[in-house]
Every structure is written in C-alpha cells, then in structure tokens.
Amino acid sequence: MPVNIVYNFSKQKQKLHVHEGLLQSRILFLLHQIERPDSTVSVVFMDDPAMTAYNQQYRSKLGPTNVLSFPATEIPDELGDILISVETAQKEAREKGISLHQRLTELLIHGLLHLIGYDHEISDEQAEIMFSREKELYCSIQHHHARRKKMPQLAINVDHIATIRQARGGAEPDPVHAAGICELAGAKGIVVHLREDRRHIQDRDVHLLRQTVKTRLNLEMANVKEIVEIAQDINPDMITLVPEKRKELTTEGGLDVISNAKKLRKTISKMSKAGIPVSIFIDPDADQIEASLEVGATYVELHTGRYCDAENEKERDQEFLLIEEAAELAFEKGLRVNAGHGLDYRTTTRIAAIPFIEELSIGHAVIARAAFVGLDQAVREMQDCIDRAGRI
Numbered sequence: 001m002p003v004n005i006v007y008n009f010s011k012q013k014q015k016l017h018v019h020e021g022l023l024q025s026r027i028l029f030l031l032h033q034i035e036r037p038d039s040t041v042s043v044v045f046m047d048d049p050a051m052t053a054y055n056q057q058y059r060s061k062l063g064p065t066n067v068l069s070f071p072a073t074e075i076p077d078e079l080g081d082i083l084i085s086v087e088t089a090q091k092e093a094r095e096k097g098i099s100l101h102q103r104l105t106e107l108l109i110h111g112l113l114h115l116i117g118y119d120h121e122i123s124d125e126q127a128e129i130m131f132s133r134e135k136e137l138y139c140s141i142q143h144h145h146a147r148r149k150k151m152p153q154l155a156i157n158v159d160h161i162a163t164i165r166q167a168r169g170g171a172e173p174d175p176v177h178a179a180g181i182c183e184l185a186g187a188k189g190i191v192v193h194l195r196e197d198r199r200h201i202q203d204r205d206v207h208l209l210r211q212t213v214k215t216r217l218n219l220e221m222a223n224v225k226e227i228v229e230i231a232q233d234i235n236p237d238m239i240t241l242v243p244e245k246r247k248e249l250t251t252e253g254g255l256d257v258i259s260n261a262k263k264l265r266k267t268i269s270k271m272s273k274a275g276i277p278v279s280i281f282i283d284p285d286a287d288q289i290e291a292s293l294e295v296g297a298t299y300v301e302l303h304t305g306r307y308c309d310a311e312n313e314k315e316r317d318q319e320f321l322l323i324e325e326a327a328e329l330a331f332e333k334g335l336r337v338n339a340g341h342g343l344d345y346r347t348t349t350r351i352a353a354i355p356f357i358e359e360l361s362i363g364h365a366v367i368a369r370a371a372f373v374g375l376d377q378a379v380r381e382m383q384d385c386i387d388r389a390g391r392i
C-alpha cells in the first residue's frame with residue numbers, strides 16, 4: 001500500500017475522527033501530481049500531547065505544532081513520514097472557516113512537499129516557491145472536484161400546501177398549483193411526500209404533478225410495497241427514501257440503511273430497472289454513507305434537522321461540521337449529495353456554501369413565509385439565501 005496511515009491518540013480523544021478513505025485517495029492523487037505515483041508515504045494522525053512530545057524531541061520547541069515531516073533517506077521510493085496533529089488542525093480549520101478535511105489536506109500537501117525537498121525555512125525565495133506549489137496542488141484537488149463550484153439548486157416541498165387543503169377536506173389550496181408558482185419563482189425542483197396515511201399529499205396530486213412539473217419531481221416515500229408500486233407507475237425524476245412513523249409530525253431522523261439494507265437493495269434494483277435514481281435520507285454519518293453506497297443509492301440526502309434545531313452556537317457548529325464532513329465523504333465515494341429538513345431563512349446560507357451539495361429540499365419555512373408575503377416572494381427570498389452562499 002503506497003499510503004500507510006496510523007493513529008496516535010490518547011483514549012479520550014478517539015472521537016477526533018478522520019475519514020481515512022477520503023484522505024488516502026487524496027494522498028494517492030497528490031503522489032501522482034508530484035510525479036511520485038510509486039512512492040510510499042506514512043502519515044501519523046495524532047493529538048496535541050503526542051505532537052508536543054515530537055516537537056520537543058526533534059525541534060526543541062514547546063507545545064504542539066500542526067505538521068512535521070521526516071524524509072526517509074535510505075530506502076528508494078519511500079518518501080518518509082508526515083505527522084499531523086488533528087487537534088491543532090481542527091482549531092486552525094475553525095479559525096480559517098474551512099472544514100477539518102480541507103485543513104488536513106493543506107497540511108498533507110505541506111508535509112509532502114517537505115518530503116520531496118521543498119523548504120520554506122531556507123530563504124524567502126524558497127518559501128515563495130514552496131507556497132506557490134502548495135497552492136497549485138490544492139487547486140488541482142479542487143479542480144478534481146469540479147462539481148463543487150456549482151451552487152446547490154432549490155427544490156421546494158409543497159406538502160404543507162396540501163396540509164392546509166386537508167384541514168377542510170376541500171380542493172384549495174392546490175399543491176399542483178403551488179408547484180407551478182414555485183417553478184415560476186425559480187425553484188429547480190418540486191418535492192412531495194406521499195405518506196402511507198395520506199395526511200397531506202394525495203395520489204391525485206402525484207399523478208397531476210407528474211404531468212405538470214417542468215423541472216424535476218422528487219417523490220419522497222417510505223420503502224413499502226404500496227408506495228413503491230405507485231412510484232414505479234408514476235415514474236418521478238427521482239425518489240427519496242425516508243423512514244416513516246404514523247405518529248410523527250414530520251420525518252424525525254435519517255433512515256437506518258445498515259439495518260434495512262436487504263429491503264433497500266431490492267427497491268433500488270426495481271427503481272434502477274425503471275430508470276429512477278434513488279436518494280436515501282440519512283443522518284450525516286460515515287457508516288450510513290458506506291451502507292448507502294453499498295445498497296446502490298445514487299444520492300444521499302443529508303439530514304440537516306439537528307443543525308437547524310441546535311440550541312446554541314456551539315452545538316450548531318458541531319452539527320454543521322458533521323454535515324460538511326459527510327458531504328465531502330459521500331461525494332468522494334461517488335455518491336451525489338442533497339440536503340434538507342428544517343432549513344429556514346437563517347440556516348440555509350451556511351449549508352448552501354458546503355461544496356458537493358447539489359440540491360436543498362426545503363418546505364415548511366417557505367410555506368410558512370408564503371402565508372405572509374405570498375409563495376412567489378417566499379421562494380425568491382429562499383433563493384437569495386442560497387445565492388448569498390457564493391459570497392461567504
């Protein structure tokens with residue numbers, strides 16, 4: 001294996017998680033970029049106390065640093081060791097407003113360049129050469145992820161228009177009519193959840209929407225026989241599989257793909273025969289991402305609910321980090337990435353700024369605002385929230 005990754009964490013810090021597969025594929029990509037594809041490199045991820053010990057021993061410096069490199073001098077094709085403190089990288093990522101894995105990638109590039117002879121400490125000229133090569137390599141990774149440059153598209157969930165209609169059991173307001181207004185206001189997709197209990201969207205709505213939606217119709221649904229058959233009949237542009245409980249007010253959490261793998265694989269195979277891409281609504285969790293890939297999903301929709309409902313800024317930052325890392329990991333694994341649930345006019349911009357997310361599915365906040373300013377205006381304001389993400 002050309003990349004050997006090891007960990008040196010004290011027990012209570014095991015939680016500082018690093019997505020090994022993601023970083024491994026980045027290091028392999030970088031080895032190609034520096035024209036050393038056949039070389040091996042060892043990377044040790046550690047916490048601050050471990051890094052402090054190395055910094056003291058080898059550089060006689062106090063406290064931790066972010067990265068240290070030790071070139072291998074004797075073995076051909078072995079570049080050497082890169083030591084990285086994940087704890088320091090995490091602090092630096094927060095200060096720079098980037099994700100942990102973006103910062104780890106910067107440090108890996110820095111360490112790798114040291115291993116092949118670059119040294120910014122020799123002179124200003126050498127520093128300039130090294131830093132400009134660092135930038136080039138970082139850009140090449142970004143370029144490799146070309147899709148990250150696009151802003152996510154807004155898909156509006158019109159379930160709650162149907163909720164209002166069902167309150168009186170009549171025909172108004174009509175979610176089919178609402179979908180048209182959303183599209184004219186700039187939405188790039190319409191989402192409806194045909195629940196087993198039919199509490200809001202009805203079969204008639206889905207049939208009509210299939211005929212009228214000009215953008216993309218995403219049918220959100222439980223993985224149950226009756227609804228799967230309806231989806232096969234309707235042929236939406238995609239489906240999103242969600243967990244469904246009779247008593248819940250709205251979808252409460254992501255689908256547990258691991259324990260439902262067999263049933264999911266069966267449905268995804270049926271959908272793929274019908275040419276319908278499948279998304280699975282999951283919590284931002286590495287194991288659920290792996291499982292989604294394994295059962296054959298094309299997309300995952302990352303659950304943003306806990307981020308939106310966070311009770312303080314610290315908790316919100318933690319939840320945000322999980323979504324950001326999950327988006328990056330899912331993309332890197334080859335999945336397409338959507339996100340949604342609970343997003344409103346305050347929480348959307350930050351999520352929209354996460355690279356790799358293709359579509360945001362937003363319902364309640366837009367329909368609630370529409371009651372005061374009209375649906376057209378409410379959709380346009382949400383689109384502004386997404387557009388602002390390009391500027392932060």
Ligand code: PXP
Nearest residue numbers: 251281340341342361362363364
């Ligand atoms: N995504 C999924 C999977 C959902 O179940 C819902 C709610 O129907 C949404 C997105 C939209 O959530 P909200 O209505 O809170 O914007």
